[in-house]
Amino acid sequence: MLFCRNGKSLAVTSLGEVYTWGQIIVGDNTLLPRKLDCVKDIVSAAVSTTVDFFIDENGKLLTKQCDEDVVHTIDLTNPIIKVTCGEEHTLVLDNLGNLFSTGSNDHGQLGLGVTSNYVPNFTQIDFPEKIIDMGAGARHSLAVGESGALYVFGINNFPGSTHLNYR
16 A cells, blocks of 8 residues: 655555655655564554554554654554544544544644644544545545545635535
8 A cells, every 4th residue: 555645655565564755854855665664564554744654453543753763652442444644634533433633723624613723632523423434635624424424624725626614
């Protein structure tokens, strides 16, 4: 699997190994893949500007600053099945269909019903149903409910687009 954002790439192999290349830190431009020995047994990942997120084979959410090889575990109650990053926010989906968000919320992209500068911890988003998929853009987020309902929150400032503040 491949994960990319802002000139940086990660690859997760079928053996759970992770390789990274591109602009890993500002001013760096590593063209050849480098194996990250600090993470093992990875099944999925997400790339943000400054932090990488990983899901291991047990559903644990791991995080690593781009310029360090120290890995931290983020404690959430249930196993995580998906993680995605916007420009300055992150969403995770657990195995029970609960969606959590953290990071910048200046445009309401965290789906919490209010705007704020920054939410430092993963916070559960309230939905009337289980969530089965999700994604994040630069300043907006999307979630798909088990009924097929699409929930969209945040903003999209590109020409020809609209404000995305629907639930």
